[in-house]
Amino acid sequence: MLISLMGYSMSINLILILKAILILVLGYFAVKIVSSILENGAKKSKIPELVSEFVIKLFSAILYVFVILLAVGVFGVETGPIILGLSASLGLILGFGLQDTLTNLTSGLWIAVMKPLDKDETVQIGGITGKIVEVGIMATKLLTPDNVVITIPNKLVWGSPITNYTRMDLRRVDVAVGVSYGENLDNALSKALELISEHPKVLKDPAPAVVVTGLGESSVDLQLRAWTKTGDYWGVKGDLTKGIYEKYGKEGIEIPFPQMDIHVHKY
Template identity: 60%
Template sequence: MVVLDKPLPYVGITPMQIITAVLVLIVGFIVAKIIVASFKKGLKKTKLSGLVIEFLARFLSALLYVAVILLAVRALGVEVGSVVLGLSAVIGLILGFGMQDTLTNLAAGVWLAALRPFEKGDVVTIAGQTGKVEAVGVMSTELLTPDNVLITIPNKLVWGNVITNYTRMPTRRVSVDVGVAYGTDLDKAVKLAMELMKNHPKLLNDPEPSVIITGLGDSSINLQLRAWTKTEDHWAVKVDLTKGIYELYMKEGIEIPFPQMDVHIKEMPK
């Protein structure tokens, strides 16, 4: 029969202390989650952005978890002061072997939350990775790609790289490239493209749409349709214009050529 208040051999800890420590961990983690949830709910009533709220909530969560672990250690009969002192010594040792990267990530996370080059839900390209911002944590930033892959990038790489934000501005220009065959009536081709854009319900009249000649290719005269729309409509409009200009040019007899190569074979004299 196990006596709850009798120390176990070799460890000097009683079963009761172990049970108490486990209960402290379970209850402590539950309480910590409730506190963090209430904290986030309160911050949402302020003017802080979702990104800052998420960062502060994660930071508070980390502090509470450390406090719960220290309480559990104390329940085992270990002096918390000695544990903190030991942890300080370990942290000091780690600092000498590369903890600077961790501190750099932490500092970068603070700057990202404060200066907000992007918000939660923005679509960005960072360090060659494109996705929707899910969260900025204490150490890293999370992006969700269009094919539902979660990418975690250290904050120091985010802060130290060029950040392209595709959704920060309320409007965005749609560009559609199309080539027409040499000999095409360019005035007619431009007029048809302009009519297509002006008749699209999601395109803005200011700035006005336009069609420009971008170059003379090997097999085509290259045109580009340019129109402005709301950022959230960008990809839908791009698909509509790409499909629409192809169908319209085919209907009006305007050739859209494809790259061709003529090969001439000469026989060598015998």
């Protein structure tokens, strides 16, 4: 069978087709083997995981293109002009249409090298909070607390402030509470500190504290500050929030709340 493709006349027969398929199949498995060898080597080295993943994925993509060109060459097509044509086309595309793609690739590399975040860490990016499930060469995936996967382009990740909640081993728990102006302030501070000190997961060092943070419209504002292990953060925060309400109620210390008085005048 004689066909014309991109200015080339080629005689395609069954043997050539089988050769091309064989090259594609063998090439596919060869790339998989090479990628596996590189992954095993990266795990044994001190190369950051994100860096190794980025490089291996990029290298694999190049190898796949090379395998496809080998398969096309079986039919007598000169791959040199094709490579030059692809290079020229790629340059134009990158210049006019894929600037964002190139930016995402570059940002992904910087994320892999600088490591402001890593897999299984809980972060906030651009107001979105979640656990990192994947950092790819183009985008980063977060899993939110309500089990929703959000994909963020790497250029937005690298270009936004990143708050990493789990990078450090310890975190400080802050719980705000207010007491009425008529209360004994020293007694309120003492009882709050007593509550913190009795919690089994609150650390002794750094020492816990209770401080006055402001004078509100209807209350003296306090803040309970307790250090704990990062994994215990939410449990301790919930315990102290519930505990200070119950303890102040038991001790007769009033926690005021905003009230509005409405006066109705009859004319």
